Amino acid sequence: MSELQCDYYDISRFIRVAPTVMLGQNVIIHGFANLYGCRVGDGTRIGPFVEIQAGATIGARCKVSSHTFICSGVTIEDEVFVGHGVMFTNDPDPRATSPDGSLQTALDWEQVPTLVCRGASIGSGAVILCGVTIGAGALVGAGAVVTRDVEPGAVVAGCPARWMRSRDRASQEVS
Numbered sequence: 254m255s256e257l258q259c260d261y262y263d264i265s266r267f268i269r270v271a272p273t274v275m276l277g278q279n280v281i282i283h284g285f286a287n288l289y290g291c292r293v294g295d296g297t298r299i300g301p302f303v304e305i306q307a308g309a310t311i312g313a314r315c316k317v318s319s320h321t322f323i324c325s326g327v328t329i330e331d332e333v334f335v336g337h338g339v340m341f342t343n344d345p346d347p348r349a350t351s352p353d354g355s356l357q358t359a360l361d362w363e364q365v366p367t368l369v370c371r372g373a374s375i376g377s378g379a380v381i382l383c384g385v386t387i388g389a390g391a392l393v394g395a396g397a398v399v400t401r402d403v404e405p406g407a408v409v410a411g412c413p414a415r416w417m418r419s420r421d422r423a424s425q426e427v428s
C-alpha cells in the first residue's frame with residue numbers, strides 16, 4: 254500500500270479541531286474542516302472544507318455545508334441551515350497593512366458582529382456582510398449579498414438582497 258493510500262484512510266489527519274474549540278455532543282465534522290476557538294452545539298454537522306474562526310458560535314442541530322467560512326463575531330442559533338460556500342464577513346473596511354506598512358493584526362481591525370437566528374436557512378454562495386441580523390426562520394437565496402437585516406420568516410435574494418416573499422407561502426396567500 255502506498256503512503257498516499259494510507260493517508261486517505263487516516264481521515265483524522267485532515268480535520269483540524271484546535272484544543273480551544275468547545276464541541277457539544279454528537280457533532281459531526283467532515284474532512285478538511287478547520288476549527289479554532291469556536292463553539293459548536295449538540296448534533297451539528299460541519300461539512301468538508303469549512304473554516305470556523307475563534308469567537309464564532311454555532312448552535313445545536315445546525316447543518317453547515319462544505320466550503321463555508323464562518324468568521325469571528327458570527328453567532329448562529331439552533332437549527333440553522335448554511336449552504337455551500339457561504340461567506341460571512343466581520344470587517345466593513347478591511348486593510349492588509351497598518352499606516353506603518355506592517356501587516357495588520359487582530360488588534361487593528363474593528364470586528365462587527367452578525368447574528369443568524371433560529372431556524373433560518375442561507376442558500377449556497379451567499380455573502381453575509383457584517384452587522385446584520387437574519388431573523389428566525391428566514392431564507393436567504395443562493396448567491397444573495399445580504400447588506401441589511403432580514404425580517405423573521407422572510408425570503409430574500411439578489412444583490413443587494415431584497416424581500417421576495419414570506420417563507421410560509423400559506424400565510425402569504427391568506428394575508
Ligand SMILES: CC(C)(COP(=O)(O)OP(=O)(O)OC[C@H]1O[C@@H](n2cnc3c(N)ncnc32)[C@H](O)[C@@H]1OP(=O)(O)O)[C@@H](O)C(=O)NCCC(=O)NCCS
Nearest residue numbers: 336337375376377392393394395396397408409410411417
Ligand atoms: C430564493 C429562492 C428561495 C426563491 O425560490 P422561489 O420563491 O421558489 O422563487 P422562483 O424560483 O419562483 O423564482 C422567482 C423569481 O426569483 C428569481 N430568483 C430565484 N432565486 C433567485 C436567487 N437565488 N437570486 C436571485 N433571483 C432569484 C427567479 O429568477 C424568478 O425571477 P423572475 O420572476 O424574474 O423569473 C430560491 O431560488 C433559492 O435561491 N433557494 C436556495 C437554494 C440553495 O442555495 N440551497 C442550498 C442547498 S443545495
